[in-house]
Structures are given as structure tokens and as C-alpha cells.
Amino acid sequence: MTVTDVRPGADASPDSGAVAPRQLLRIATAGSVDDGKSTLIGRLLHDTDSLPLDHLESVTDDDGVADLAALSDGLRAEREQGITIDVAYRFFSTPTRSYVLADTPGHERYTRNMFTGASNANVAILLVDARAGVLRQTRRHARIATLVGVDRLVATVNKMDIVDYDESRFRAVEAELVALGARLGTEILVIPIAAKPGDNVVHRSAAMPWYDGPTLLEHLEGIDLVAPAPVATELRLPVQWVSRPTAGERRRYTGRLSAGTLQVGDPVVALPSGSRSVVTALDTLDADRDVAVAPLSVSVELADDIDVARGDVLVSGRDGAHLPVLAREIDATVCWLGEQPVTVGDRVALKHTTTTVRATVQRIHSRLDPETLDESPSPTALSLNDIARVTLRTSAVVVTDDYVDNRDAGAFILVDEHTNDTVAAGIVEGARDSAGRDDSGAWTPSVLTADDRAARTGQRGAVLLVVDPVDAVAVSVAVEDALTSRGRNAYVLDGAALRGALDLPPDDRSAAVHLARVARLVADAGVVAVVPVGAADAGVLDAVRAEIDAAGIARHEVADTDAAIAALPPA
Structure with a gap:
């Protein structure tokens, strides 16, 4: 039997000529304590014949009645307390679809487990006791489901047998749930059920002829799940392991695709370094597969020995790629x-x-x-x-x-x-x-804009390039003194000192470019960066100017304190 994962990025297309794969639906259940969630899950397992006989026999009493809640409460502590504590995953299937069900706790103390259980779900089932209606935990669980991207919510109003299958009571709870959905900006389908006797769970109930909607299982069977088409430009491959299979071979980069596709010949970029290469080999442990599609685990070989380590991410190097x-x-x-x-x-x-x-x-x-x-x-x-x-x-x-x-x-x-x-x-x-x-390689400012900082501090950052050919450092110190005495926040960036502190390259041009990048960071923080460049050759000076101008930061070239004061009047 083939099961298709329909999460975004999953390969939902069957092989040519193969039997159409069965879809896999991931469900998260949620509800307050004693709403009957464990009983509902037990009923789903029981009525879809998804239970091993020995498991069913172990929870069946002498009268042949199965304790449905015990079918899903797996931990001893859960059985003793009568509540669900941990997230447990249950599996059942029908002739047309397979299901993975995350049974999440209802007790408020274990709300955090709902966040985990819903994180991979396609649909969330909210249980509500017909007697109590919508509770605090119902709202919290519904909000968590929408937060983690579950866009299909179905609410089951349980224990209708205890309220004598009263339609008016159901309609009152239904109105509360519809209002909750409107508050969250989503639609909630509401189904009346009685999990213990099985009304409207798998089989339609004769006790509620006034309800003409689907049973819970009918609704789950009818949910249309279509995986988005895999797109190469969406590639995301977080590198988990770097290895060299045999001596003389290039390194292999292994991980699980979280989005997109990958095949031999694809250009890729390793982030955050930005190094580029091309895929020369691809191993998916499947000899017949030419294209890897999320969420497959893959091992790739690149044409170049670029620096890639665990934690780096390979993304598409194609034109128009969507970059993180x-x-x-x-x-x-x-x-x-x-x-x-x-x-x-x-x-x-x-x-x-x-x-x-x-x-x-x-x-x-x-x-x-x-x-x-x-x-x-x-x-x-x-x-x-x-x-x-x-x-x-x-x-x-x-x-x-x-x-x-x-x-x-x-x-x-x-x-x-x-x-x-x-x-x-x-x-x-x-x-x-x-x-x-930013993604395109252009300089981006920090969270606060230059206008934000200027409004708060009364000063806008800038870069002063001191071009005195005799003693640029001495002039820079004098400029800093003159500006600070007039209320300006200024700081000298001495290239020699920075070269030693930051281990800058010995090449004058490279060191100057690094110094310019530090200067624009200082200026972006709202400080006047005073940079002694002295008698730097034209090529070095042009590189420094280009780095600063690319950031959109004010740049002035001065030879003495008078010129600096004229360029930057008191704050």
C-alpha cells in the first residue's frame, strides 16, 4: 500500500502507470478535560476496525463492552488519573485514506502539548461537552490551531446522549462555536455526536434526525488535500551532516528537503555564506528517482569544495528564486x-x-x-x-x-x-x-531607521573621511575633539588599531573595505565615524567611497577641523 504525504512540498504525484496513492491526513484533537476526547478516538479506532484483537480484548469487560477511552490512553499515569497527559499518535485507515491522529491533552497544565501536536496537522478536531459549551480551553486550543497554520477546524459537540439529543442545546453551542470561528477569522464546521454509543462519529445517528450534515468520518474523508506543486526555486535543504564517503571523493551534504526540488545540474547557493555551486550527484536511496522532492532526505555532491557546514542551508541559485x-x-x-x-x-x-x-x-x-x-x-x-x-x-x-x-x-x-x-x-x-x-545583497539598516534615531537622539550618523596626506590620524583626533565639544557624538576609527583587533587582511584595499563597513555600522547607529584615510591611492579610496555610498549614509571628505565643523554643524 502506498501512502502519500500531502504536507506542503510533499510529492503527491503518483508514478506513471502506478495505482493512485492514498492520501495521508494528519489530525490534531483538542478539548477540555472530560469532554470525551479519548472516548472519541477510541470510537474512531474501533469502528474503522483499526485495533489489534489483543488490544481490544485487553480493554473489554466480561459483558463484552470495550472501554473506549482506555484504547487511546497509553500511559499508566493517564489511565490512573483518567486524563490524557502526553501527545500520543494513533493510526487508523479506511479503504480510501490513511490517518495519523495526534491525541493532545485537554488539561490546562498541558496546553503546551497542543502546540506540538497541531504543528503538523492538516485538520483540528475540537471537542466540546454539550452540557458545558465553549470553555476557556476551547478558545485557547482553537487559537493555537490557527496560529500553527491549521486552516480546517471541525468542532464536535459531544455527549448529546446525556442531553437527550436536544437540538436546541446543540444549536446554542453551535452558535458559540460559529462566533469563535468568526473571532479567529476561520470557519468551524460543527457536528453533534455521542462518542460513547457512536452517534455521528463513523455511523450516522438515528437519534438525531434533525441533523442532516456529515458524520465526523464522512467529513474527514471528504477533505480535499492537494499538495502545492513542487517548485525548484523554493528549494530549502538544511544541512544536517557533512561527510566524505570514500577517499578521493568530494564531500557529501546530507539533510531533509523542507521545500522545493533538487536534481543534478541545479545551481545552488549555500547560506549564510552566499557561496555558489552546482549539484553534480544526488542520492535519495532510490535508484529510479532523478528528482528529489520535499520532504525526502537526500545526500548531494557539489562541483566546488565550498565551505558548507551543519546548520547551513542550500537554496536555489536559479534566477527568480525565492530566498529566505x-x-x-x-x-x-x-x-x-x-x-x-x-x-x-x-x-x-x-x-x-x-x-x-x-x-x-x-x-x-x-x-x-x-x-x-x-x-x-x-x-x-x-x-x-x-x-x-x-x-x-x-x-x-x-x-x-x-x-x-x-x-x-x-x-x-x-x-x-x-x-x-x-x-x-x-x-x-x-x-x-x-x-x-538583505536578500538581494543590498545593505539594510537596523530595526530603527535613521529617522527614528535622529528623532530620538537629535543626531544623524555620518562618515567623515580625513584625507590629510601628512598625519591623518592626528587630524582625525582633532576632528573628534572639535565635534564632541560642540555636542556631536563622534568616534575615530583608526585603521591600524582595527586591523589588529579584527584581524583584517593585510591587503590595503581589503582592509580599507572592511574599515568602511565598520564605519557605516557606526554611522547607522547615529554616530559620526571619523576615518583617517590619509594619502590612500585612488583605487582604495574609491572602494571605501563605494561601500559607504551603497549604504545611503552621508559621506564627507575633510582635511581639517574647520572643514569637518562646516560639514557637520552642532547637533
Whole structure:
């Protein structure tokens, strides 16, 4: 039997002449404690004949009645407490489709597990007790599902048998759920069920003739899943392992494709370095496959021995390729999983695809109120199960996409560096390189614009090139003194000192270009960078000018303090 993964980027096309593959539907279930989620899952397994006989016999009493909840509660602690604690994955199938079902906990303490369980789901099933209606956890779980990209929500109003299959009660709960969907900007299909006797789960109920919609299984069977067409220009291959199979062969770069396609002859770019090469060999452990399609694991060989390491990402080198962001700052929504609260300034490790970098919580923008689904602005801290919008600043570049574009490249976890505990799961909603180049290679300013800084500090950054041919350093020091005494924030960038501190190349032209890049960073921060260039030859000076002008930063060439003061009047 062939099963097709229909996640974005998956290869949903059957081989020519082969039997059409069966689709694989991934489901996440959610609900409050005692809404009957475990019983519903047990009913699905039981009525689709997806249970081993020995498993069914182990939960069947002397009267032949199966304890449906025990079919899905696998942990001993779960059976003892009568609640689901961990995320468990159940499998069942019908003649037309296969299913993977993530059974997530309903207890508020384990809300974090819902974030994990829903992250790969195509559809979410929300359970609601017909007696209690929509609860706090219902809202929270529905919001988590929409946050992690689940765009199909179905709500089952359970225990209709306990309310005597009362249509008016169902309609009241249905109205609450429809209003919840409108609040979240999505449509929620509502189905009345009674999981214990099996009404409207797999088989249609004779006890609710007033309901003419689909049963739960009919709805799941009818969901149309079409994987997006695999596109070479969307390539994402996070490198997990670099190896040299045998002596004399080129290195192989191994990982799992998270988007796009790859084949021999494709041009690729290794990020974040930007090195380019061409694929010369491709191994998918499938001799008949010429093109690798996400989410296959592959091993590739490149034409050039470029510097590629674990954590780097191979992307398409074709014209018009969709490139990720080389990010140093990430705007994200996170679900806090740690027992200890987090505040602004706390440091964590950020694990993203195959790379791990240090990160700082730069800002907590807002926290979700699970009762109203409103955003509470500027909370002082995040506690267990809080869902919030934050900005993270990383110690190194992270090659990332927004989560809406790529679930793999747009998701991450945060890890406590001291305990190695996973303390948060997050999704990328925006990313930027706060001090570097954008996707096209053009210089980008940091998060605050030059206008922002000028409005706050009263000063706009600039670069002064001191061209005195005799003693440019001495003149530069005098210029710095003159400017600072007049209220300007200025700083001399001595090339010789920087060459030693930053281990710049000995070549004068290369060192000058590096110095110009440092100068524009300083200027972008709102400081006047004073750079002694002296009697540099025309080629070196032109290179320095080009680097600064590319950043759109004011540049002045002066030979003495009077010229500097004239170019930059007091702040």
C-alpha cells in the first residue's frame, strides 16, 4: 500500500502507470478535560476496525463492552488519573485514506502539548461537552490551531446522549462555536455526536434526525488535500551532516528537503555564506528517482569544495528564486513551555532546523488572553502555557522563512542553556537582518531607521573621511575633539588599531573595505565615524567611497577641523 504525504512540498504525484496513492491526513484533537476526547478516538479506532484483537480484548469487560477511552490512553499515569497527559499518535485507515491522529491533552497544565501536536496537522478536531459549551480551553486550543497554520477546524459537540439529543442545546453551542470561528477569522464546521454509543462519529445517528450534515468520518474523508506543486526555486535543504564517503571523493551534504526540488545540474547557493555551486550527484536511496522532492532526505555532491557546514542551508541559485531571510532579529509567536517565567533580556538557545544559536528576548509585545482572545500589550513576563508575540535577537545569522510560507523553516524551539530543557515553541512571523545585507545583497539598516534615531537622539550618523596626506590620524583626533565639544557624538576609527583587533587582511584595499563597513555600522547607529584615510591611492579610496555610498549614509571628505565643523554643524 502506498501512502502519500500531502504536507506542503510533499510529492503527491503518483508514478506513471502506478495505482493512485492514498492520501495521508494528519489530525490534531483538542478539548477540555472530560469532554470525551479519548472516548472519541477510541470510537474512531474501533469502528474503522483499526485495533489489534489483543488490544481490544485487553480493554473489554466480561459483558463484552470495550472501554473506549482506555484504547487511546497509553500511559499508566493517564489511565490512573483518567486524563490524557502526553501527545500520543494513533493510526487508523479506511479503504480510501490513511490517518495519523495526534491525541493532545485537554488539561490546562498541558496546553503546551497542543502546540506540538497541531504543528503538523492538516485538520483540528475540537471537542466540546454539550452540557458545558465553549470553555476557556476551547478558545485557547482553537487559537493555537490557527496560529500553527491549521486552516480546517471541525468542532464536535459531544455527549448529546446525556442531553437527550436536544437540538436546541446543540444549536446554542453551535452558535458559540460559529462566533469563535468568526473571532479567529476561520470557519468551524460543527457536528453533534455521542462518542460513547457512536452517534455521528463513523455511523450516522438515528437519534438525531434533525441533523442532516456529515458524520465526523464522512467529513474527514471528504477533505480535499492537494499538495502545492513542487517548485525548484523554493528549494530549502538544511544541512544536517557533512561527510566524505570514500577517499578521493568530494564531500557529501546530507539533510531533509523542507521545500522545493533538487536534481543534478541545479545551481545552488549555500547560506549564510552566499557561496555558489552546482549539484553534480544526488542520492535519495532510490535508484529510479532523478528528482528529489520535499520532504525526502537526500545526500548531494557539489562541483566546488565550498565551505558548507551543519546548520547551513542550500537554496536555489536559479534566477527568480525565492530566498529566505538571513535573520538576526525574529518576530515570533511563542508558547512558553518552561516552569520558570521569562522576562525581557533573558538568554536562551534557539534551535532552528539543523542549527542552534544563542538568542536574547529583546521584547515581549503582547500576551494572549485565553478568555477573550484579546492581546494584552507589554506584559512583564511569560509563564507556563502563555502564548505571546515576542522579538528575539540572535547571536548569529539564522536562515529562516515565515511560518506561513514554510512550516519547517519557520518553526523553532527555545532551550534553557543551563538545564537543556525545551522552554518554548515558536513560529516565525517576520525576520530581518538588523546589521547586514538583505536578500538581494543590498545593505539594510537596523530595526530603527535613521529617522527614528535622529528623532530620538537629535543626531544623524555620518562618515567623515580625513584625507590629510601628512598625519591623518592626528587630524582625525582633532576632528573628534572639535565635534564632541560642540555636542556631536563622534568616534575615530583608526585603521591600524582595527586591523589588529579584527584581524583584517593585510591587503590595503581589503582592509580599507572592511574599515568602511565598520564605519557605516557606526554611522547607522547615529554616530559620526571619523576615518583617517590619509594619502590612500585612488583605487582604495574609491572602494571605501563605494561601500559607504551603497549604504545611503552621508559621506564627507575633510582635511581639517574647520572643514569637518562646516560639514557637520552642532547637533
